[in-house]
Amino acid sequence: MAARRPPQSLTRVNYAVFVTVTSTDVAKAAGVSRAAVSQILNGRGERFAPATRDRVQQIARELNYQPSAAARTLARGASELVVGLLPHTTFGGHLQDVVDTLTDELSAAGLTLVLRFSDSSSHSFERLVQTMRPLAVVSITRLRDSDRSLLTELGIRLVEPHLDAREPVDHRIGRMQAEHLVSRGYTRLAYAHLRDRREDPFGPARADGVRDACRQAGLPATPILNLGIDADEARRELNRLDLPRYAIACYNDDVAIALLSAAREAGLRVPEDLALIGMDNTPISNLVSPRLTTIETDIRGAGLRMAQMIVRSVTGGTTEDDSDEQVPLRVVERATT
Amino acid sequence: MAARRPPQSLTRVNYAVFVTVTSTDVAKAAGVSRAAVSQILNGRGERFAPATRDRVQQIARELNYQPSAAARTLARGASELVVGLLPHTTFGGHLQDVVDTLTDELSAAGLTLVLRFSDSSSHSFERLVQTMRPLAVVSITRLRDSDRSLLTELGIRLVEPHLDAREPVDHRIGRMQAEHLVSRGYTRLAYAHLRDRREDPFGPARADGVRDACRQAGLPATPILNLGIDADEARRELNRLDLPRYAIACYNDDVAIALLSAAREAGLRVPEDLALIGMDNTPISNLVSPRLTTIETDIRGAGLRMAQMIVRSVTGGTTEDDSDEQVPLRVVERATT
DNA sequence: CTGAAAGCGCTTACAG
DNA sequence: CTGAAAGCGCTTACAG
Numbered sequence: 109m110a111a112r113r114p115p116q117s118l119t120r121v122n123y124a125v126f127v128t129v130t131s132t133d134v135a136k137a138a139g140v141s142r143a144a145v146s147q148i149l150n151g152r153g154e155r156f157a158p159a160t161r162d163r164v165q166q167i168a169r170e171l172n173y174q175p176s177a178a179a180r181t182l183a184r185g186a187s188e189l190v191v192g193l194l195p196h197t198t199f200g201g202h203l204q205d206v207v208d209t210l211t212d213e214l215s216a217a218g219l220t221l222v223l224r225f226s227d228s229s230s231h232s233f234e235r236l237v238q239t240m241r242p243l244a245v246v247s248i249t250r251l252r253d254s255d256r257s258l259l260t261e262l263g264i265r266l267v268e269p270h271l272d273a274r275e276p277v278d279h280r281i282g283r284m285q286a287e288h289l290v291s292r293g294y295t296r297l298a299y300a301h302l303r304d305r306r307e308d309p310f311g312p313a314r315a316d317g318v319r320d321a322c323r324q325a326g327l328p329a330t331p332i333l334n335l336g337i338d339a340d341e342a343r344r345e346l347n348r349l350d351l352p353r354y355a356i357a358c359y360n361d362d363v364a365i366a367l368l369s370a371a372r373e374a375g376l377r378v379p380e381d382l383a384l385i386g387m388d389n390t391p392i393s394n395l396v397s398p399r400l401t402t403i404e405t406d407i408r409g410a411g412l413r414m415a416q417m418i419v420r421s422v423t424g425g426t427t428e429d430d431s432d433e434q435v436p437l438r439v440v441e442r443a444t445t
Numbered sequence: 446m447a448a449r450r451p452p453q454s455l456t457r458v459n460y461a462v463f464v465t466v467t468s469t470d471v472a473k474a475a476g477v478s479r480a481a482v483s484q485i486l487n488g489r490g491e492r493f494a495p496a497t498r499d500r501v502q503q504i505a506r507e508l509n510y511q512p513s514a515a516a517r518t519l520a521r522g523a524s525e526l527v528v529g530l531l532p533h534t535t536f537g538g539h540l541q542d543v544v545d546t547l548t549d550e551l552s553a554a555g556l557t558l559v560l561r562f563s564d565s566s567s568h569s570f571e572r573l574v575q576t577m578r579p580l581a582v583v584s585i586t587r588l589r590d591s592d593r594s595l596l597t598e599l600g601i602r603l604v605e606p607h608l609d610a611r612e613p614v615d616h617r618i619g620r621m622q623a624e625h626l627v628s629r630g631y632t633r634l635a636y637a638h639l640r641d642r643r644e645d646p647f648g649p650a651r652a653d654g655v656r657d658a659c660r661q662a663g664l665p666a667t668p669i670l671n672l673g674i675d676a677d678e679a680r681r682e683l684n685r686l687d688l689p690r691y692a693i694a695c696y697n698d699d700v701a702i703a704l705l706s707a708a709r710e711a712g713l714r715v716p717e718d719l720a721l722i723g724m725d726n727t728p729i730s731n732l733v734s735p736r737l738t739t740i741e742t743d744i745r746g747a748g749l750r751m752a753q754m755i756v757r758s759v760t761g762g763t764t765e766d767d768s769d770e771q772v773p774l775r776v777v778e779r780a781t782t
Numbered sequence: 783c784t785g786a787a788a789g790c791g792c793t794t795a796c797a798g
Numbered sequence: 799c800t801g802a803a804a805g806c807g808c809t810t811a812c813a814g
């Protein structure tokens with residue numbers, strides 16, 4: 109074991125003193141060269157005697173040998189780091205489960221997933237990718253153009269699962285919302301965004317889905333509302349509509365609840381005068397009255413697919429989503445439509 | 446510029462071809478040695494002629510030289526990586542702003558913040574810290590014991606801002622909830638946890654705060670409720686109370702809204718028969734009826750303090766929170782108390 | 783079937 | 799005031 113002496117002058121940073129087991133330790137203990145240890149532990153050990161192989165693997169385990177990422181990166185010229193970019197939106201258990209799945213799947217493939225918010229400053233993102241040289245960046249949401257070109261320029265693989273299906277999932281969500289409303293007899297539809305664009309990463313694609321569904325059904329253009337989760341804003345946006353008898357597809361359940369609350373105060377009957385459909389099937393959507401119609405998605409399954417796609421893309425070189433299955437989506441019909 | 450050739454056999458991973466500017470490039474262009482470049486760019490340039498210093502810095506900027514994190518880590522024996530552990534709880538804009546602040550502050554100090562969920566598997570966390578050797582780990586929430594001892598063993602600094610104030614912020618939150626309820630004349634208090642422990646990371650500390658405040662006010666022990674955001678569970682837990690005339694401090698606004706909804710269905714008057722206080726001042730807490738009393742926190746300011754504390758701890762060696770200011774907390778009184 | 787050697791890009795103690 | 803040299807831990811092409 110090499111006891112690491114910290115550098116002498118600590119002007120900037122205090123270093124911990126690590127006790128590390130290196131490949132040299134393993135090699136000595138096993139009576140082979142470091143090259144042998146490296147090859148055997150990296151799956152290129154076919155050429156070695158099975159006994160040697162076993163011995164090395166056994167000893168590495170006993171010593172709890174963990175190769176240094178820094179050294180490996182330096183030697184290989186690329187890291188095993190994958191950076192996951194989280195949208196700057198409210199998210200709870202669901203999205204976190206997806207990320208956990210991703211973490212584990214990538215870890216099993218020898219890759220390390222590390223997270224960032226996609227909205228943190230471009231500057232710090234640039235530093236991150238320039239210095240860490242991740243193997244890939246996977247973005248849950250649409251990337252800034254500047255970040256995208258940075259990655260292209262550096263030759264860092266970009267994986268964007270949400271763009272990959274033949275019909276992007278967000279377009280489908282909007283379409284399903286609209287088709288449900290149309291099937292309940294509504295002919296005048298609107299789309300309600302979250303006003304803060306940062307929190308509305310999927311809004312544009314979903315609004316497109318609503319618009320396309322309306323066009324296909326021969327309905328007029330859909331007005332676009334923009335509101336925060338706030339009673340005043342909801343009332344104001346509602347007033348822009350030629351009520352009664354409108355149906356609104358909402359960015360998420362919170363937006364729908366804000367509109368629901370405003371409608372109640374304005375004396376509108378829901379769903380007779382105003383129909384609402386949310387998205388996410390949040391627990392609270394089932395606690396308001398009337399209970400909210402919404403859309404539910406099997407996001408865990410989606411996480412698994414995403415993970416597999418990334419592993420495939422990183423290990424196999426393709427970014428295409430050859431499996432053409434789609435994320436399962438389901439309308440949860442309750443009392444607001 | 447060194448064009449990096451990818452290794453010949455790509456059994457596991459496809460590598461991108463990077464075009465990197467190295468310190469050698471800078472050194473050549475400036476007509477100095479790599480050592481000089483290193484020292485000048487790392488703030489140890491006092492010994493060099495000002496002209497040399499300026500030239501090197503200028504050229505490094507022009508070439509957009511970004512030192513390789515891997516090489517630096519290897520040479521220095523410790524990385525400049527800080528791992529931030531996110532609680533596995535619902536969070537929206539607020540917490541994300543804190544994280545963004547943290548990212549930028551650390552970046553300004555030359556450190557790279559990278560995120561993980563604290564609940565992802567211990568195994569993958571171990572791999573992360575063993576291979577990446579972060580300079581520090583900062584945990585927004587309480588760490589698993591196994592993870593904690595792993596870090597101790599490896600000598601990796603652990604920063605836990607939530608533990609640092611003289612009175613931990615979560616204890617204070619519980620106490621403020623209870624004190625508010627007591628001040629409104631309630632004498633029988635309960636605490637409502639989120640049932641899923643993963644989503645209730647701060648619950649125990651807050652329940653302690655409620656209990657301590659009640660003890661201090663001479664009130665009886667507080668019953669503990671556990672519920673998900675679900676009408677049935679809320680009703681069930683409500684039935685365990687000897688109603689009417691109870692006041693419940695809730696883990697967050699969602700829990701309070703679930704109880705509010707159940708109370709409404711059970712024909713209880715709020716706040717006469719049942720008082721509720723939430724936590725977070727979510728937008729929706731102001732949209733339900735009656736509007737929810739809750740607690741608001743200046744989490745942005747908290748993020749800044751946290752960032753400074755981490756930078757100080759990492760660069761200065763102390764983990765103590767010498768600044769004794771507290772996170773601002775404020776009761777937002779509305780109609781449920 | 784296995785090992786010696788070179789090299790990844792950087793930092794730092796040391797020599798001039 | 800500045801540079802040559804050694805070394806961080808690993809990987810891989812090559813020689814035996």
